[in-house]
Amino acid sequence: MPDASRTHLVLIxxxxxxxxxxxxxxAARAQWNPVWVVVDGSTDGTGERLQQMAAGDPGLRVWxxxxxxxxxxxxxxxxxAxxxxxxxxxxxxxSDGQHxxxxxxxxxNASQARPETMVLGRPVFDASAPLLRVRxxxxxxxxxQLETLFAGVGDSLYxxxxxxxADLIAVMARQPWMRRFDFDTEAVVRLAWRGVKPVNIDAPVKYLTAEEGGVSHFRYGRDNVLLTWMHARLMVEFVLRLPRLLWRKARRLPPFQA
Structure with a gap:
């Protein structure tokens, strides 16, 4: 087992x-220590079983x-926490085995080398990826890309x-969104607005079948409506912030706060 990090943890x-x-x-514990899991109101009994697992593993914590x-x-x-x-x-x-x-x-290691950045996975798809989701x-x-003024975000959803x-807590505390499926995309946009630069690393993604134990809570209609509403909000805010952003960028000043 790897030694416990005092600065970086895995959050699932x-x-x-x-x-x-x-x-x-x-798999995560074999690679890193510590690993924390937040069980979000699951009704399948996994939370209680995971707590039992954590009782014998000081590198694992469960909420x-x-x-x-x-x-x-x-x-x-x-x-x-x-x-x-x-x-x-x-x-x-x-938690579904895709990552x-x-x-x-x-x-x-990339984060420890540049702690001021956000290290983003850039997905590499195989034949298991649903074409509709890839498109x-x-x-x-x-x-x-437009909302961040082409700041270099390799992928908004992975x-x-x-x-x-601290930066992510700060941007989430300022508004009521980013609590459901809209979290991943809005997080990178608002962090980019805050001046947190992206570092992109290629990473495979695998869509598991039901026979392989794959579980997906993505709903095309519901979640695409949520994403559309999110981008509409971000674009309105981006347009309102754009003059100030361009002014600060021209003078090489830090970006505006998200």
Whole structure:
């Protein structure tokens, strides 16, 4: 097992992921210490079983939220606990086995080398990726490039990332959004507005079948409406901020705060 880091932790939000959660956590623990899991009101019994697992592993901590609040809310819960414990950075990864646990050390090393940045996974898809979702994220990425004034965000939706804890808490505390599926995209936009530069690293993503234990809570209609509403809000705010941003950029001043 790796030695415990005092600054960087792995943070996994989970909601009704079933058995796949345990293999995800085991894979993460094999690569990093500590690993924290926020169980977001799951009703499948995984939270209680994971607590039993954590009882014998000092590198694993588990929080059980009383009801489902959304991915962003679960991440925020973990971030606040991380800040209280003195951690400065958190690598978020999904609990459904899509993200490459073996790349955790590389992402953490990149963050430790440049702690002022956010280290973003840039997905490399294989044949398991649904074509509709691949095309849909191109649209979201295009809007994100515009909203960040082409700051270099490689992908707006891939949730395998290392965030600076204090910066992300600050941008989430200022508004009521980013609590559900809109979290990943809005987080990179608002952090870019805050002046947190992206570092992009290629990482594979695998869409598991039901036979492989894959679980997805993505709903095309509901979640695409949420993303559309999110980009509409961000574009309005971006247009209002644009004159000031260009003025500061021309004078090479720090960007405006998100």
């Amino acid at each position: 939000p989970s909601y009704n992921t079933g058995e796949r959660l345990f293999s995800t956590v085991e 059980l939220l009383p009801h489902n609040q959304g991915k962003g809310a679960a991440v925020l819960h973990g971030l606040r 991380a800040r209280e414990a003195g951690f400065t950075h958190a690598l978020t990864m999904d 490459p646990a073996d790349l955790i050390p590389a992402f953490m 849909g994220r191109r649209v979201s990425n295009g809007w994100t 949730g395998f990332r290392v965030y600076p804890v």
